[in-house]
Structures are given as C-alpha cells and as structure tokens.
Amino acid sequence: MAPKPRPFICSSCGAAFAKWQGRCDGCGAWDTITEERPLAAGPGKSLGALRGKPVPLLDLATEEAPPPRTETRVEELDRVLGGGLVPASAILVGGDPGIGKSTLLLQAAAAFARAGLSVVYVSGEEASAQVRMRAQRLGLGKAEVRLAAETNLRDILTTLEEAKPDLAIIDSIQTMWLDTVDSAPGSVSQVRAAAHELTTFAKSRGTSVILVGHVTKEGQIAGPRVVEHMVDTVLYFEGERGHQFRILRSVKNRFGPADEIGVFEMTGRGLAEVRNPSALFLDGRGKPSPGSVVFAGIEGTRPVLCELQALVAPAPAGQARRSTVGLDSGRLAMILAVLEARCGMTFTGLDVYLNVAGGLKISEPAADLAVAAALLSAREDQALPEGTVVFGEISLSGALRPVTQMENRLKEAAKLGFRNALAPAGGRLSETSGLSVSQVSDLPAFVGEQFGAG
Ligand code: TYD
Ligand code: MG
Numbered sequence: 001m002a003p004k005p006r007p008f009i010c011s012s013c014g015a016a017f018a019k020w021q022g023r024c025d026g027c028g029a030w031d032t033i034t035e036e037r038p039l040a041a042g043p044g045k046s047l048g049a050l051r052g053k054p055v056p057l058l059d060l061a062t063e064e065a066p067p068p069r070t071e072t073r074v075e076e077l078d079r080v081l082g083g084g085l086v087p088a089s090a091i092l093v094g095g096d097p098g099i100g101k102s103t104l105l106l107q108a109a110a111a112f113a114r115a116g117l118s119v120v121y122v123s124g125e126e127a128s129a130q131v132r133m134r135a136q137r138l139g140l141g142k143a144e145v146r147l148a149a150e151t152n153l154r155d156i157l158t159t160l161e162e163a164k165p166d167l168a169i170i171d172s173i174q175t176m177w178l179d180t181v182d183s184a185p186g187s188v189s190q191v192r193a194a195a196h197e198l199t200t201f202a203k204s205r206g207t208s209v210i211l212v213g214h215v216t217k218e219g220q221i222a223g224p225r226v227v228e229h230m231v232d233t234v235l236y237f238e239g240e241r242g243h244q245f246r247i248l249r250s251v252k253n254r255f256g257p258a259d260e261i262g263v264f265e266m267t268g269r270g271l272a273e274v275r276n277p278s279a280l281f282l283d284g285r286g287k288p289s290p291g292s293v294v295f296a297g298i299e300g301t302r303p304v305l306c307e308l309q310a311l312v313a314p315a316p317a318g319q320a321r322r323s324t325v326g327l328d329s330g331r332l333a334m335i336l337a338v339l340e341a342r343c344g345m346t347f348t349g350l351d352v353y354l355n356v357a358g359g360l361k362i363s364e365p366a367a368d369l370a371v372a373a374a375l376l377s378a379r380e381d382q383a384l385p386e387g388t389v390v391f392g393e394i395s396l397s398g399a400l401r402p403v404t405q406m407e408n409r410l411k412e413a414a415k416l417g418f419r420n421a422l423a424p425a426g427g428r429l430s431e432t433s434g435l436s437v438s439q440v441s442d443l444p445a446f447v448g449e450q451f452g453a454g
Pocket of ligand 1: 270
C-alpha cells in the first residue's frame with residue numbers, strides 16, 4: 001500500500017503530518033505547521049525517471065573582474081552596502097513602521113538616479129500623488145525616478161520586464177500579492193512567494209531590487225525568516241522613537257562586511273547623513289556625573305564613542321529590578337555577578353538601570369568594563385575623572401581581556417578631546433594617540449584604583 005501523503009510540514013523542525021495540528025509532536029512548537037503543495041512530479045515518480053538537463057560546470061579560477069558597483073556618494077549608505085550597489089543583487093531593508101524606510105529609500109532612489117542608474121520606485125502603500133508630495137518635501141521633485149503605485153506582482157514584473165530598470169525598489173514586500181497564491185496579502189506564503197519572484201527576477205534580468213519589509217514587535221521581518229535567506233543583503237533601519245538618530249545596520253551581506261552601520265538624522269527635510277556619529281552621541285553631555293561613562297566602541301569598521309548611564313537606587317524589599325536599554329540584559333547580569341563574586345561589590349537590594357544614550361545598541365563585549373565602571377560610579381556616587389573613555393572585556397574570573405582595534409578607539413577619543421583612557425592590560429599600544437592610558441589587568445584592581453575599595 002502506498003504511504004499516506006503527509007503534506008503538513010513543521011517550519012521549525014521539518015516533521016511531516018497527514019493532518020494539520022496546532023502543536024508539532026516533533027519539537028513541541030506551536031503554530032509552525034503549514035501545508036506544502038506536492039511537487040508537479042507527483043507521488044510515486046522518482047527523479048531518475050525525470051532526467052534534467054546538464055548544467056555547465058565552470059572553473060573556480062577566472063579572469064572576471066569583480067562586479068562594478070554604483071556609489072551614491074551618500075557615504076553612510078555606500079558603506080553599509082559594502083561600497084555601493086552590486087548589479088543584480090537583492091536587498092531587504094527592514095524596520096518598524098514609521099521609522100523612515102520610505103523616506104530613506106526615496107532619497108536613495110534619487111541618489112542612485114543621480115549616479116546614472118535608471119530607477120523604478122513601486123509603492124504598494126501610498127498613492128503616487130503621496131509619494132510625489134513626499135519627494136517635493138524632500139527637495140527631490142525633479143529626480144529622475146519613475147513611480148508606480150501597484151500591489152499586483154504579476155503586473156509589476158511585466159512592467160519591470162519592459163522598463164528594464166537598473167534598480168527597482170518595492171515598498172513594501174508585505175503589500176505585494178500574487179494571484180497564483182491563494183492567501184491574503186501579507187500572509188507568510190504571499191510574502192515568501194513575492195520575495196522569491198522578485199529575487200529570481202533580479203538574478204535573471206540583472207535588475208537590482210530593494211525590498212522594504214516591516215518588522216514585527218518581536219523584531220523580525222514580518223513574514224518568514226526565509227526572506228532573509230533569499231536575498232543577498234539584509235539591512236535594518238533602527239532608531240528610538242523620540243530620538244532623531246536613525247541607524248542603518250547590515251546584518252547580512254554577501255558582498256561586504258556585516259555589522260557595518262550608517263548613521264542618519266531625521267530632519268524636517270528628510271534624512272541627513274551624520275559623518276561624525278561620536279560627536280552626535282556625546283552631544284549634550286555636561287560635566288562628568290556619577291553613573292555616566294563614555295565607552296569607546298567599534299561599530300563595523302568605524303570607532304564610535306557613546307555614553308553609558310547607570311542608576312542604582314534602593315529597591316523595595318524583595319523586588320530589585322534590573323533594566324537595560326541598548327544592551328543585552330544577560331551581559332548586565334554577568335557583570336553584576338562578577339562584581340559581586342570577585343570584587344565584593346554587591347547590588348543585592350538595589351534597583352539597577354542601565355541605558356545607552358542616543359538610542360544606540362551595543363553588542364560588543366568590549367563594553368563590559370565601561371558597564372562595570374558606570375555601575376560602580378552610580379553605586380559609589382562618584383564620577384570618573386573628566387575626559388575619560390573606558391573599554392575592555394571582563395571574563396568570569398574577573399580578569400580583563402584586551403579587545404580589538406584598541407588603537408582606533410584611542411585615536412577617536414583623542415580626536416574628540418578626551419585625555420585619559422582606562423583599558424585592559426595586554427595588547428600592545430603605541431604612544432601615538434596622545435591619551436594617557438592606564439592599563440588594568442583585572443576588575444578588583446580597577447575597583448581599587450578608581451573607587452578606593454576592592
Ligand atoms: P516613513 O518613511 O513614512 O516611515 P516608514 O516607511 O518606515 O513607515 O517616515 C515616517 C516618519 O518620518 C513620519 O513620522 C514623519 C517623519 N518624517 C520627517 O520627520 N521628515 C521628513 O522629511 C519626512 C519625509 C518624514
Ligand atoms: Mg513606508
């Protein structure tokens with residue numbers, strides 16, 4: 001007897017079922033099972049009976065030059081793309097609704113048009129009149145960008161095939177729908193199918209496509225993660241509400257470094273480049289105050305200074321809070337534990353708040369020492385000396401580890417007028433930065449030197 005078809009597949013573990021169910025028996029995940037259509041070959045036919053055609057096999061060694069890239073001269077954008085736009089590439093730009101994706105891409109469209117590309121901007125969210133009004137407000141009323149307001153992907157692809165642009169911008173992937181997929185626009189299968197059609201179009205026709213994607217509350221591109229796998233480059237446009245800074249971050253890039261950032265400021269006339277983000281992130285800082293520490297970080301290939309702020313206050317009995325903005329809470333817990341176990345500095349019974357000023361998100365372990373310094377400075381109500389930057393990784397033993405690009409961090413600090421640095425011992429440092437650097441080997445020694453305890 002032929003086995004029963006099992007078309008319901010768990011998207012998390014791949015287990016197959018004959019019937020739909022809410023929870024996967026394989027991995028226990030909820031709501032991950034979707035129906036997958038059988039292949040046209042149908043059941044029973046093995047691939048051996050359906051011979052494909054041979055594909056050409058090429059040598060790895062070639063004389064081919066690297067693909068020419070197009071630069072916009074918007075440095076913050078070019079850097080995040082890894083040095084400009086690669087022809088026939090597919091890029092996903094994700095971000096919260098209202099963060100400024102459409103504004104960014106309209107400005108990018110105009111910049112690419114200025115650089116000599118033919119650009120089509122397809123809006124599925126706004127009418128052409130609205131897009132034109134926005135362009136006028138951005139001072140781009142005369143830009144040579146062609147517009148379409150459409151959501152039917154079949155019509156869009158036909159239009160693009162005829163117009164043959166160098167770049168097509170699709171705003172947004174969630175509004176696009178294919179009449180061959182019978183589910184609502186914005187659903188997982190529609191988003192997946194639309195992204196597949198558009199990336200395939202990019203590869204086969206040599207048109208670069210930029211897809212705009214909304215992000216869910218959990219911080220993922222709404223729709224399946226697979227969209228991220230389909231494209232060459234994934235950029236996130238982030239920022240805090242109430243802050244003017246916007247950060248464009250590459251989280252995946254087949255044609256350049258990931259983790260690169262471009263910094264912009266939202267103004268009344270659109271996004272403006274921020275060439276010196278350190279100055280911006282440190283803007284408005286007054287005299288040194290307890291709990292405030294300047295961290296010399298690296299974002300992508302560039303040093304960026306920013307301020308960490310800690311507040312430590314007595315907590316109601318048994319309900320001490322730990323809260324962080326812009327930093328991993330697990331990392332904060334680890335640093336608190338090391339301070340307690342290795343230095344005898346306890347935070348029991350105290351609320352701890354830690355904040356990265358300016359809406360920046362820090363993921364480098366190099367921030368550990370700056371976090372510890374901010375916590376201690378807040379707890380002891382004692383500011384670090386004026387003009388000091390801090391960096392270094394803390395290990396569980398309490399030792400301080402050298403971090404990458406120490407010289408670059410120091411140079412950036414010197415450029416912004418800082419005079420002292422607290423850095424981990426080890427790692428050679430030349431004397432070129434002009435800062436007075438005190439290198440510390442472990443956290444207890446650091447606590448003793450800076451806060452007269454330990
Ligand atoms: P938008 O690009 O529409 O966001 P998204 O496409 O990510 O949903 O940007 C919306 C916000 O940007 C809106 O709150 C207004 C603000 N904005 C400015 O501050 N200045 C401008 O010049 C423009 C065009 C928008
Ligand atoms: Mg938009």
